[in-house]
Amino acid sequence: MPFGFGRPGHKRAARSGREEVGALGVAVVTGAGRGIGRSVARRLAADGYRIVAVDVDGHAASATAAEIGGEARTCDVAVRDAVQQLADDVAAAVGDVEVLVNNAGIWRFTSLAGTLEEDAARVLDVNLLGTLWCCQAFAPTMSEHHGGSIVNLSSGAATARTPGYGLYPSSKAGVEALTGQLALELGHHFGPRPVSGRPLRRQLCVTLVVVVQVVRRPSAEQADERER
Numbered sequence: 001m002p003f004g005f006g007r008p009g010h011k012r013a014a015r016s017g018r019e020e021v022g023a024l025g026v027a028v029v030t031g032a033g034r035g036i037g038r039s040v041a042r043r044l045a046a047d048g049y050r051i052v053a054v055d056v057d058g059h060a061a062s063a064t065a066a067e068i069g070g071e072a073r074t075c076d077v078a079v080r081d082a083v084q085q086l087a088d089d090v091a092a093a094v095g096d097v098e099v100l101v102n103n104a105g106i107w108r109f110t111s112l113a114g115t116l117e118e119d120a121a122r123v124l125d126v127n128l129l130g131t132l133w134c135c136q137a138f139a140p141t142m143s144e145h146h147g148g149s150i151v152n153l154s155s156g157a158a159t160a161r162t163p164g165y166g167l168y169p170s171s172k173a174g175v176e177a178l179t180g181q182l183a184l185e186l187g188h189h190f191g192p193r194p195v196s197g198r199p200l201r202r203q204l205c206v207t208l209v210v211v212v213q214v215v216r217r218p219s220a221e222q223a224d225e226r227e228r
């Protein structure tokens with residue numbers, strides 16, 4: 001499976017996408033109403049995940065979900081309480097989340113000098129804090145129940161210097177720093193340090209995708225078994 005998602009040792013889906021929908025568990029994709037998020041949702045569905053398509057645009061989320069046979073949820077990832085409600089709702093109504101793709105992102109094309117306060121706040125709220133709120137809401141349950149993967153979408157703009165990108169590169173550099181810090185925290189609390197960051201798909205070659213794998217620490221019995 002090209003994404004390398006899922007818990008270690010978990011059954012891998014065939015590339016042909018003939019895996020039964022949902023066989024690999026639940027994948028939450030934010031910003032799934034269009035663009036990269038919709039493509040990721042389609043691909044994960046074809047690989048065998050049950051998709052929760054999340055978008056601030058509820059109609060767009062529903063369209064994606066209808067196309068791939070998944071669930072749709074309307075949520076603004078910049079609103080922490082709304083994200084926690086989303087996580088609670090998904091846990092109760094859909095099931096344990098195996099994969100979280102923090103894809104929702106926005107940009108405002110302007111110079112730094114011309115960046116308005118409201119635009120600066122929104123870019124950071126959606127791209128950086130939205131990623132944080134989703135990680136906070138979903139990671140604890142993933143760790144407690146089964147492990148899984150969190151995929152945070154960065155951008156080549158995080159390191160390339162491009163005129164007119166305003167605060168967007170700073171928000172994505174923040175996402176990369178957040179992902180490394182998260183891996184450290186989850187590694188410390190939940191198992192061996194499980195971090196990798198690499199571009200994962202040709203289609204996403206302009207996008208640096210940063211992955212944290214949330215690995216459940218084996219129980220004492222499991223550890224004994226492995227040693228035998």
Ligand SMILES: NC(=O)c1ccc[n+]([C@@H]2O[C@H](COP(=O)([O-])OP(=O)(O)OC[C@H]3O[C@@H](n4cnc5c(N)ncnc54)[C@H](O)[C@@H]3O)[C@@H](O)[C@H]2O)c1
Pocket residue numbers: 030031032033034035036037054055056057060075076077078102103104105106126130153154155156206207208
């Ligand atoms: N398109 C590119 O060339 C490119 C390059 C590098 C990185 N990226 C990153 O990839 C991700 C997706 O980019 P894209 O081009 O598909 O974007 P897009 O604008 O086509 O789609 C983004 C989706 O996110 C949704 N969204 C926006 N704000 C949201 C919020 N607050 N809560 C929930 N959903 C929200 C939108 O409604 C939309 O459906 C972004 O994080 C972006 O920064 C894109």
